[in-house]
Amino acid sequence: MAIVIIRNLSKNYGKGENEVKALKHVNLEINQGEFVALLGTSGSGKSTLLNMIGGLDVVTEGEVMIDGHNIAKLSRKELAIFRRRKIGFVFQNYSLMPVLNVYDNVALPVSFDKSRHIDHAYMERLLKDLKIWDKRMKYPSELSGGQQQRAAIARALANKPALILADEPTGNLDSKTTNDVIGLLKASGRQYNQTILMVTHNEVIAQNCDRIIRIEDGVLYENEKGGGLHA
Amino acid sequence: MHNNMRLAISYIKYYRKQAAILFLGICMSVLLMNGIASLVYSNQNASYENAKEEYGSWNYAIPKNLIDENKIIRSDSEYELNRMGVYCSAPCEAAGKDITFCYGDIQYLEMNHRILLEGAYPKHKNEIALDYYALHNLGMDYALGSTLELRGERFTLTGIVSEGAKTADNSILIFTDKETVLDMDEASFLYLEFSDAKRAYEQFSAFLQKNRISCPNPEINDGISVYIGAEPKETIIDIILTALHLDECNAVGKLIYLFGRLDNNDNLLQKMIFAVIFLFGVFIINSIFRVIVQKRKSQYGLLEVLGIDEKNMFAAMLMELVILFIPAYFIGGILGIVVAGFLFQGTFKAAMDIFALGFLLFLLFLVFCSAGAIRNMRKYTQTEKMKDSSYRKSCKIISLKKHRIMGTLSRRFILTKKTAFAGIIISLSLGGVLFVSSTYVADNAKQNNEHAMLTDESLYTDIY
Numbered sequence: 001m002a003i004v005i006i007r008n009l010s011k012n013y014g015k016g017e018n019e020v021k022a023l024k025h026v027n028l029e030i031n032q033g034e035f036v037a038l039l040g041t042s043g044s045g046k047s048t049l050l051n052m053i054g055g056l057d058v059v060t061e062g063e064v065m066i067d068g069h070n071i072a073k074l075s076r077k078e079l080a081i082f083r084r085r086k087i088g089f090v091f092q093n094y095s096l097m098p099v100l101n102v103y104d105n106v107a108l109p110v111s112f113d114k115s116r117h118i119d120h121a122y123m124e125r126l127l128k129d130l131k132i133w134d135k136r137m138k139y140p141s142e143l144s145g146g147q148q149q150r151a152a153i154a155r156a157l158a159n160k161p162a163l164i165l166a167d168e169p170t171g172n173l174d175s176k177t178t179n180d181v182i183g184l185l186k187a188s189g190r191q192y193n194q195t196i197l198m199v200t201h202n203e204v205i206a207q208n209c210d211r212i213i214r215i216e217d218g219v220l221y222e223n224e225k226g227g228g229l230h231a
Numbered sequence: 232m233h234n235n236m237r238l239a240i241s242y243i244k245y246y247r248k249q250a251a252i253l254f255l256g257i258c259m260s261v262l263l264m265n266g267i268a269s270l271v272y273s274n275q276n277a278s279y280e281n282a283k284e285e286y287g288s289w290n291y292a293i294p295k296n297l298i299d300e301n302k303i304i305r306s307d308s309e310y311e312l313n314r315m316g317v318y319c320s321a322p323c324e325a326a327g328k329d330i331t332f333c334y335g336d337i338q339y340l341e342m343n344h345r346i347l348l349e350g351a352y353p354k355h356k357n358e359i360a361l362d363y364y365a366l367h368n369l370g371m372d373y374a375l376g377s378t379l380e381l382r383g384e385r386f387t388l389t390g391i392v393s394e395g396a397k398t399a400d401n402s403i404l405i406f407t408d409k410e411t412v413l414d415m416d417e418a419s420f421l422y423l424e425f426s427d428a429k430r431a432y433e434q435f436s437a438f439l440q441k442n443r444i445s446c447p448n449p450e451i452n453d454g455i456s457v458y459i460g461a462e463p464k465e466t467i468i469d470i471i472l473t474a475l476h477l478d479e480c481n482a483v484g485k486l487i488y489l490f491g492r493l494d495n496n497d498n499l500l501q502k503m504i505f506a507v508i509f510l511f512g513v514f515i516i517n518s519i520f521r522v523i524v525q526k527r528k529s530q531y532g533l534l535e536v537l538g539i540d541e542k543n544m545f546a547a548m549l550m551e552l553v554i555l556f557i558p559a560y561f562i563g564g565i566l567g568i569v570v571a572g573f574l575f576q577g578t579f580k581a582a583m584d585i586f587a588l589g590f591l592l593f594l595l596f597l598v599f600c601s602a603g604a605i606r607n608m609r610k611y612t613q614t615e616k617m618k619d620s621s622y623r624k625s626c627k628i629i630s631l632k633k634h635r636i637m638g639t640l641s642r643r644f645i646l647t648k649k650t651a652f653a654g655i656i657i658s659l660s661l662g663g664v665l666f667v668s669s670t671y672v673a674d675n676a677k678q679n680n681e682h683a684m685l686t687d688e689s690l691y692t693d694i695y
Contacts, residue, residue: 056614076541077542080539083537089537097241100238112234
């Protein structure tokens with residue numbers, strides 16, 4: 001069952017002679033439980049596509065359907081609730097709230113959801129699995145890059161979302177921590193049947209995923225693992 | 232609510248410097264507002280006290296024959312009669328001088344500051360009490376027991392009273408006993424002094440209605456009528472129309488009349504000063520808050536990405552402001568009042584109504600401030616917010632039209648953030664107005680104090 005359906009998606013930045021076409025008529029379907037790598041060079045449009053799927057930017061043309069919802073048609077409030085419950089984000093620069101400690105950062109999306117209570121037992125297991133339980137009282141500025149990224153991943157997983165959007169989550173990490181992070185994402189995806197879309201420019205990391213999608217100049221190319229490209 | 236509060240406290244604890252600057256900004260604005268408001272209020276109060284000293288504290292006088300004084304209802308929900316005095320007078324001409332035989336009860340004498348300086352107030356027929364002005368003009372000895380012959384009768388001086396408040400009657404007043412005056416062709420009045428808590432006119436109207444008195448032309452104490460609101464309140468439109476129809480005045484004259492009437496009618500000057508200081512405070516707090524929000528934009532963007540909706544972000548922002556505002560307001564307000572108390576030489580009165588009103592208005596402003604910040608962030612997408620692109624840069628090449636690089640640079644600086652530039656200009660203008668207002672208030676306070684001291688010094692002197 002497709003959890004992400006993108007139809008004829010285009011995104012332009014700027015106007016007139018300054019116009020940049022970041023995405024050109026993109027079509028894509030991602031099934032539930034898939035771990036997909038979005039591979040491309042810098043400026044190819046991979047982060048733009050991820051932002052469009054997460055509803056972080058405004059679509060110029062086309063539509064993005066997630067779990068049956070056209071996100072362009074959701075109101076601000078609906079979109080906030082939708083993101084809170086359905087999508088987990090992991091960013092390259094970790095994007096943790098500097099004013100909150102690790103535990104509060106991880107619990108943040110759940111704590112603002114009135115219909116849900118923080119599952120402290122799950123939180124503890126999550127933080128222990130990610131090996132940052134002993135750092136739960138620390139602030140992001142007191143953690144290493146790897147620990148911050150683990151905290152960011154824990155936050156993305158805290159509300160058990162159906163879709164995890166990871167924008168170069170290993171971009172700032174060393175190879176050992178990179179392997180740990182990828183392993184954690186895969187394990188979580190398997191355990192909770194989560195769909196993971198990970199942006200990367202690293203071919204080796206992409207090879208760990210179920211499916212690789214390449215993007216060049218805003219155009220997608222499907223790449224069967226070990227096989228050739230087709231647009 | 233609990234989460235918003237926790238987030239707000241986290242922000243305050245983490246960004247201590249930002250919190251301290253905001254706290255100080257609120258403190259200083261409130262200090263200025265309450266300090267100046269208290270100075271203005273004390274100044275106005277001093278003017279009122281001076282006027283009461285000069286013209287007496289009674290508000291209205293009505294003919295005594297309109298009602299039996301013993302049946303008067305002295306208070307109601309709409310009015311409260313502080314004092315009511317009886318005054319009877321009988322003018323006569325003797326020895327080529329305008330003389331008035333009069334009697335005033337203790338309340339009347341108190342309201343008109345007629346203090347018994349020596350001897351006793353007349354109790355029997357042909358006993359009199361005079362002030363030094365009357366003694367001097369009647370050529371009498373300044374000694375109790377001295378006598379005066381008028382209209383074939385001999386009067387004995389039993390008391391000397393102080394000058395008292397100014398009256399419209401310029402004749403020589405001879406205070407005597409009630410019976411003596413009542414035997415003459417006298418006129419009797421009830422002097423009324425209402426509570427200062429409400430406007431006198433509304434209290435007087437309610438008093439007349441409650442006691443079923445019809446008095447179309449009461450005597451008004453003109454010297455204090457502005458302070459007590461003894462005249463019916465005019466609408467702003469009526470005042471403007473009257474000003475416009477002043478044919479004998481030019482535009483400046485009309486403006487002065489308009490301002491004067493509005494000030495008398497509605498305390499315009501005090502309100503304007505308060506409004507300017509409040510606006511100044513608003514600009515200061517808003518400017519600091521805008522800078523803080525700008526610095527945290529990426530974090531607010533992240534909160535939005537994580538699914539925290541605008542309502543929660545607004546609540547967190549507002550709570551942070553309110554947590555800082557409440558102690559800052561009380562500390563700033565009390566400090567302002569204390570400082571003003573030190574500066575004001577005279578009977579100082581804190582403007583507590585401005586303190587309360589300011590609290591509510593600032594609180595309301597904080598709501599708007601937070602809502603404005605949230606609204607302002609709508610201009611950016613989440614990606615823009617998280618990347619912290621502070622503003623959308625103009626792609627226009629200004630130097631194509633301008634040849635001087637300095638002109639281009641200054642234009643860039645000014646036009647990049649138009650609202651910030653406008654804010655600076657308005658803040659500076661308000662600062663200037665504030666400076667002028669403060670100087671005016673300080674000078675006015677000084678003058679009033681000098682008048683008060685002169686009045687106090689001359690109260691019991693015999694220099695005429």
